[in-house]
Amino acid sequence: MFKLSERIEKLPPYLFAEIDKLKTEVKQKGVEIIDLGIGDPDIPTPKEIIEAAKQALEDPQNHQYPSYEGSFEFRAAVANWYKDRFNVDLDPQNECLALIGSKEGIAHLPLAFVDKGDYT
Structure with missing residues (x-):
């Protein structure tokens, strides 16, 4: 056990x-x-x-696997979709990232910005 x-x-x-x-x-x-x-x-x-x-x-x-950040073509397509759908301008080079799933991205996001002991 x-x-x-x-x-x-x-x-x-x-x-x-x-x-x-x-x-x-x-x-x-x-x-x-x-x-x-x-x-x-x-x-x-x-x-x-x-x-x-x-x-x-x-x-x-x-x-083969794409790069860890996703292909530029994919990220450009994401930026274009956001522009068409929400009229939001995104830089595909710096503001779009491919993930293995939305929950994966959401779960890891705090790890990039929150340190142990941080409080809101």
Whole structure:
């Protein structure tokens, strides 16, 4: 048997796991819910997206990891999307960063700015 570290023992339950549990309980009571959860698709992926993904898999350039900051083309596309969607100007070189997931970025953000003992 192993013992979890104190750090792990202090972690609260994963929020989305708790929400899923509550949704299941409500559904079992016969209540129909509108799920605005974590963004899991509830409709099939459009065929043109599947075909584009297949073509991308054939390109050898896609068989390796990008740089840790993401390709400049991707970051420029992000900056353009923000401009189109929110009329916000971003510098793709210094203000856009590719992450492995939004929760990953949100969880690590405080580590970049908050030191032990800092209080608000």
